[in-house]
Amino acid sequence: MTKKEKRNPINAKRNRSPIWHPFTQMREWENETQTIIVEGKGTTLIDSEGKHYLDGTSSIWVNIHGHRHPALNAALKRQLNKIAHSTLLGLSNLPAIELAEKLITIAPSGASDPQKELTKVFYSDDGSTAVEIALKIAFGFWQNKGAEQKQKHKFISFHNAYHGDTIGSVSLGGIDLFHEAYRPLLFETIKVPAPTCYRCPLSLDYPACEMACVDEVEKAMKRHHRTIAGLVIEPLIQAAAGMLTAPPGYLKKIRVLCDRYDILMIADEVATGFGRTGKMFACEHEEVVPDIMAISKGITGGYLPLAATLTTQEIYDAYLGDYEEFKAFFHGHSYTGNPLGCAAALANLAIFKREQTLKKMQPKIAYVKRALMPWKRWAHVGDIRQVGLMVGVEVVADKKQKTPYPLTLRVGHQVCKAAKAQGLLLRPLGNVIVLMPPLSVSMRDLEKMLTIVGQAIKKVTSSIR
DSSP, X not given: OOHHHHHOHHHHTTTSOOOOOTTOXXXXXXXXXXXXXXXXXXXXXXXXXXXEEEETTHHHHTOSSOBTOXXXXXXXXXXXXXXXXXXXXXXXXXXXXXXXXXXXXXXXXXXXXXXXXXXXXXXXXXXXXXXXXXXXXXXXXXXXXXXXXXXXXXXXXXXXXXXXXXXXXXXXXXXXXXXXXXXXXXXXXXXXXXXXXXXXXXXXXXXXXXXXXXXXXXXXXXXXXXXXXXXXXXXXXXXXXXXXXXXXXXXXXXXXXXXXXXXXXXXXXXXXTTXXXXXXXXXXXXXXOOSEEEEOGGGGTSSSOOEEEEEEHHHHHTTOOOGGGOOSOOOOOTTTTOHHHHHHXXXXXXXXXXXXXXXXXXXXXXXXXXXXXXXXGSTTEEEEEEETTEEXXXXXXXXXXXXXXXXXXXXXXXXXXXXXXXXXXXXXXXTEEEEOOOTTOOHHHHHHXXXXXXXXXXXXXXXXX
């Protein structure tokens, strides 16, 4: 061990860790000097060398009010003085009950039929499990409805979709880089074009692109509706696909089609929920109430793993019956409704209200939009996509032809590496530079983040010939 390693034993272990990291080519990882985060405060992360970084990804889209928020810390300490965990199998706990009551209060609302409001909460651990539960609930709903509905067992999902990494959620997915290797394990879904107009899958311009995408969904429904249990959609923006945004009004039209063809609408609000889009949930922008909604990521403010799947009373009622009918929803997790996670989530929602998080976001959203406008003229910025504080900047080799850089150049990675050198941590999606800071980010830090991202894009793209 060197003298430097003796002074800082954390650094001595950085290249000998037994951790297998997610979405990472470990051969490269093991040959690089690693950044080990040891502390955080507000929008800042601090590594084992004492270097400070702005958290430009909200620690992968989970942190809401900043790191080490006093109210969240205090809530966890209070709950730890009571109990950390007890099961929901045959028992209940107060934080889980209180959180469920809060969630149905803040969930998208406005359905004319009370049976269509989101009124029931099923807990799990993360976004993937929340989506898996949504699939099983939707399938079981039709099975329990009667003989005529038993054939409804298929799902509509979108090209470019990402709903998690468990087998059911991967089956819904549409990103070949992530999902193709597992094709033999997956069940078949009915894929429809993603509603993105920058690289329209139907080679049309807006608004023809939007109408054609809606038509393609209706064609699929008309052809298969007797066997379709549900449609799964990321409302407004396909996040992991590269921040691909849907045209205004698209989500509302999909809701209408689901009603017309008697198909359950499942909204995956894992990435978009808890303020990311400027409202508590993305569905609220178009006054849409889904039949089932999956939530996670920001639910605990970025503190603990927790997820929930919300359903309507009508769906819940389909599972009610006598014991011998075996209509119960046979699904659960060891940490379902974990009191510690629920306590953090309750504190998270209290902060939203007390600090007026959504209201304070609006000037920040407007600032980002204004600041990004000049970037549209840059030679290698092909498209800028923004919903709330979810931003994707796609860099391209040829702006006019929309020609992407070859993946082998790893341009997105290079841009993020250049940003890191200036004190900003990002993670790209291919050639799309993603900025998704904590909602509590100050205007000063937001300005600094955008300056660094812009400089990094210019530096990297100007060096490629």
